[in-house]
Amino acid sequence: MERKKSPERLVFFTDAVVAIALTLLVLPLADIVPELVASGKEPVDAITENFGPIFSFVLSFVVIARMWWGHHRIFEEIRAYSAPLVYVNFVWIFTIAVLPFPTEITGSFSANRFAAMFYTGTIFVSSAAQSAMVLIVRRDRTVAMSADSVTDxxxxxxxxxxxxxxxxxxxxxxxxxxxxxxxxxxxAAPWVAAWLTRGRAER
Structure with a gap:
């Protein structure tokens, strides 16, 4: 008898990686405080002189939160994992674990071409992996809860x-x-998606 391939452990592991990544995002900001003390600056300078790192932190936090929510929705529709799903999920985990690195680079070199490409490229790969997981759930009936788990x-x-x-x-x-x-x-993506699929069965 084949054992049920429950996705629970995969979800727990993935959530742990996301939580760690979110924590790592703020560490560069915490390092600013000792530097301010050493140079005799005011506490408010931690904000006024670090808009770049703060902006990149907020942006990355929102991006990871959005990606996690999408990932959560996917796994709500999964009753059993498959090898392709696991492989793609690890690609997604890799991008989330890496993201604090380009985030810190972007915070320091926001107008640099490599920094911007590294940052947007990492998020693009993460989104591509998430899209691949959605396609797997849509097409693999052994993985999805039902035939209509993923709507148009x-x-x-x-x-x-x-x-x-x-x-x-x-x-x-x-x-x-x-x-x-x-x-x-x-x-704009959700609005365009709604317009393209209007009149069809909705989730």
């Missing part, structure tokens, strides 16, 4: 988000600052 709107939203991040990565290669602004396209 959900799939469209996921693919459009990945496309938006690809645009951001290309924009960063052209003009670093433009790459960061292009990430705002993520806000």
């Amino acid at each position: 709107r959900w799939l469209a939203n996921t693919l459009l988000s990945t496309g938006a991040l690809l645009i951001a990565f290309v924009a960063a290669a052209i003009e670093p600052t433009l790459g960061y602004y292009a990430m705002l396209l993520l806000i």
